Amino acid sequence: MTSGVLDPRGPASLAGQRVVVTGAARGIGSRVAVELALAGAHVTVLDVRATTGTVDEIGRLGGSATGIEADITDRDAVAAAMAEAAGARRRLDALVTCAAIYGETVALGELGEDEVDRVLGVNVKGTLWCIGGALPFLRGNSSRVVCLGSVAGKVGGVLAGPHYVASKGAVHAVVKWLAKTEARNGIIANAVAPGVVDTPMVEGKGYSADYNPLGRLARPEEIARVAAFLASPAASYLTGAVIDVNGGYAMG
Numbered sequence: 001m002t003s004g005v006l007d008p009r010g011p012a013s014l015a016g017q018r019v020v021v022t023g024a025a026r027g028i029g030s031r032v033a034v035e036l037a038l039a040g041a042h043v044t045v046l047d048v049r050a051t052t053g054t055v056d057e058i059g060r061l062g063g064s065a066t067g068i069e070a071d072i073t074d075r076d077a078v079a080a081a082m083a084e085a086a087g088a089r090r091r092l093d094a095l096v097t098c099a100a101i102y103g104e105t106v107a108l109g110e111l112g113e114d115e116v117d118r119v120l121g122v123n124v125k126g127t128l129w130c131i132g133g134a135l136p137f138l139r140g141n142s143s144r145v146v147c148l149g150s151v152a153g154k155v156g157g158v159l160a161g162p163h164y165v166a167s168k169g170a171v172h173a174v175v176k177w178l179a180k181t182e183a184r185n186g187i188i189a190n191a192v193a194p195g196v197v198d199t200p201m202v203e204g205k206g207y208s209a210d211y212n213p214l215g216r217l218a219r220p221e222e223i224a225r226v227a228a229f230l231a232s233p234a235a236s237y238l239t240g241a242v243i244d245v246n247g248g249y250a251m252g
Helices: 027-038 054-058 075-086 113-138 162-181 220-230
Strands: 020-021 042-047 063-070 094-095 143-147 187-196 242-245
Touching: 020 027, 020 075, 020 113, 027 042, 027 054, 027 063, 027 094, 027 220, 042 054, 042 075, 054 063, 063 075, 075 113, 094 113, 113 143, 113 162, 143 162, 143 220, 162 187, 187 220, 220 242
Parallel strands: 020 042, 020 094, 042 063, 094 143, 143 187, 187 242
Antiparallel strands: none
């Protein structure tokens, strides 16, 4: 099988492990799923959209993947999807939550209630339902949870609307809560905080490539590589962290 960034023969090997990646039909989530499959994991590609593109790509590369279509804001559907992904062994080794929506970049006074509920529903509630649905299958397995946050959730600013900023700040807080409350159950939890990534989610938003010192937007695979490392056994003593991957826009 073609090797990805994680060495399938080294400490980051995921051979024989079962991993769920949400929001994996496209963008960062799809790249994470590919990286983990190339490291040897069986990856469940979970998305509200059709998952065949990512699943087929993993298959062409010699990896193992299945797809589940589910709405992460539906708690019962998520619980059923996690149980299906865990399989007969009722075990998951890692969960990476990439499913998110961006929302309108507007001032607080211009926000409608439906827009706020929509963004918080996917980014916060959906993340909680995914973690909650996976927890019974993660506990006791020296497992990892990785959540996709955002630089906006750390520093605020004008790169996103206030409801999106709040949603990603909440994701970072949930990761820290999870790292503390589930450590003795064998779970480590971390977040990745990207800057602006060149994905369909930011198309038409008008971001300048000069917003950070590197002078360009991130490529999805550049974020995915960090998330994949955190989802691997190689990150065994790193927990409760929010890792900046933003081209130097925010440091520390």
